[in-house]
Amino acid sequence: MPKNKATYHLKIPSQTDNLEVIREFISNLARKAGFQNDDVDKIELAVDEACSNVIKHAYKKTDKKxxxxSVEIEKNKFTVSVTDHGKGFDINKIKTPDMKEYLAQMRVGGLGIYLIKSLMDEVDFTIEPGVKNQVKLVKYV
Amino acid sequence: MALFEVNRKEDSEIAVLNIKGYLDAHTAPKLEEEIQSLMNEQKYKIVVNFSELTYISSAGLGVFMGFIEPIRENAGDIKLTNMTPKIFRVFDLLGFPSLYDILDLEEDAIAKFK
Structure with missing residues (x-):
């Protein structure tokens, strides 16, 4: 594990076939930061969900944006920021679903944000539509 | 190497789908197509064997949510089997075990349909 802070970046076109590359990038760094397999899996899934949301919603499936x-590895802290410049959303309008009710209605999709919040220790959204949207995901080692 | 594969085998009226690799937002449409074609053939008793699936995201879970209702309306079901602990954890996190029939083995699911 790095002694101080180390930062890594990946800039990648918003296409679903890049999700595998993103997962590989994240899981390698999570292992490097000292996480065990269970936590590596959680971080990998949370970042996949955040990026799938960008591809599907922020850019409306427009390729190549x-x-x-960005990943920051500190002594006890692993921070992933996922940034796009697409259409944002109002995080206050997205309620964390009551999963029982949600599943009973058999609603398709929309599970990503619930998963992200369940999998990570801290989740923070900064939304500036068309300018910069960012979700910051934190997991403590 | 294919990222995701779905192989279908049939035992009389029961269709078994063996899924392999990564089931994410990129590959979920492939599984969706396969289940849709089973529905078109009016095959509503479906077993999905997860033994070779190494990864699933909510896009993959969404496929099952999209089909379960019409399939149950036709006296069928989608039974899920042979999940590794890693895959089961994702289903469990979203509360799926209370709504989907998740079984240890493919044979258990086939026996329940018979």
Whole structure:
């Protein structure tokens, strides 16, 4: 594990076939930061969900616009920022679903944000539509 | 190497789908197509064997949510089997075990349909 802070970046076109590359990038760094397999899996899934949301919603599936992923590894803290410049959303309008009710209605999609919040220790959204949207995901080692 | 594969085998009226690799937002449409074609053939008793699936995201879970209702309306079901602990954890996190029939083995699911 790095002694101080180390930062890594990945800038990648927003296409679903890049999700595998993103997961590989994240899981390698999570292992490097000292996480065990269970936590590596959680971080990998949370970042996949954040990037899938960008591809599907922010850019409306328009290819080739970039997703910028930054990872900061500190002594006990692993921070992933996922940034896009697409259409944002009002996080206050997105309620964390009551999963029982949600599943009973058999609603398709929309599970990503619930998963992200369940998998990570801290989740913070900064939304400036068309300018910069960012979700910051934190997991403590 | 294919990222995701779905192989279908049939035992009389029961269709078994073996899924392999990564099931994410990129590959979910492939599984969706396969289940849709089973529905078109009016095959509503479906077993999905997860033994070779190494990864799933909510896009993959969404496929099952999209089909379960029409399939149950036709006296069928989608039974899910042979999940590794990693895959089961994702289903569990979203509360799926209370709504989907998740079984240890493919044979258990086939026996329940018979």
């Amino acid at each position: 970039p997703i910028i992923i």
